[in-house]
Amino acid sequence: MTGGFSASTDGPLPVAPAGGWVIGGNVPWSVSWTEEGSYDIRLSTDFPGLVDLVQVERPGVGAPRFAALHISRHRLGMAGHLCHVCGKATPPRDRYVFPKESGGFVVMPDDSSRYAGNVPPVHLACAKRAQQLCPHLRSAFAEPVAFPREESRLIERTSVMPGMEAVARDLPRNLKVVFTCYRLFGPRFTKQVQQLRGLG
Numbered sequence: 552m553t554g555g556f557s558a559s560t561d562g563p564l565p566v567a568p569a570g571g572w573v574i575g576g577n578v579p580w581s582v583s584w585t586e587e588g589s590y591d592i593r594l595s596t597d598f599p600g601l602v603d604l605v606q607v608e609r610p611g612v613g614a615p616r617f618a619a620l621h622i623s624r625h626r627l628g629m630a631g632h633l634c635h636v637c638g639k640a641t642p643p644r645d646r647y648v649f650p651k652e653s654g655g656f657v658v659m660p661d662d663s664s665r666y667a668g669n670v671p672p673v674h675l676a677c678a679k680r681a682q683q684l685c686p687h688l689r690s691a692f693a694e695p696v697a698f699p700r701e702e703s704r705l706i707e708r709t710s711v712m713p714g715m716e717a718v719a720r721d722l723p724r725n726l727k728v729v730f731t732c733y734r735l736f737g738p739r740f741t742k743q744v745q746q747l748r749g750l751g
């Protein structure tokens with residue numbers, strides 16, 4: 552990384568539990584840490600012709616920021632099906648998502664809607680740990696859903712994410728920068744998610 556841009560890391564920090572923070576245990580691999588507040592840009596490998604925003608990597612240093620996913624780890628997880636909780640590859644038979652609690656619907660050019668997932672998948676064992684440790688999943692009684700075999704596509708987002716305005720201001724104007732990405736699922740899985748959400 553050369554140069555770099557900084558984002559503010561204001562906000563209350565979580566208090567470390569007695570045994571400390573453990574990535575893959577009580578801290579998901581994909582979340583940011585307080586010492587990871589600087590960014591740079593690099594040619595994208597997942598989106599040829601575009602430039603990726605990359606975030607400095609210092610996992611485990613400082614305190615975890617549960618509300619902010621790490622931009623580079625998130626993209627790696629989304630592109631390579633790495634587990635949101637532990638960071639290891641999820642084989643197709645052990646790959647789950649929480650589509651009722653995360654992601655949303657995207658309207659396609661033909662006016663149909665498709666489910667768009669914005670959190671990397673998890674192993675079933677990691678999903679069960681997340682159900683116990685994540686207040687959001689626990690209060691929603693979230694259940695993991697098997698990742699579909701139906702084809703899905705990784706789509707880039709070049710619009711500025713909320714909270715990243717200060718970083719965006721320092722970026723070169725003439726570049727299309729990938730801030731984040733999501734996975735666009737097929738019509739069958741979309742129907743399944745609509746039914747889970749009581750929409751179908």
Ligand SMILES: [Zn+2]
Nearest residue numbers: 634637674677
């Ligand atoms: Zn895992």
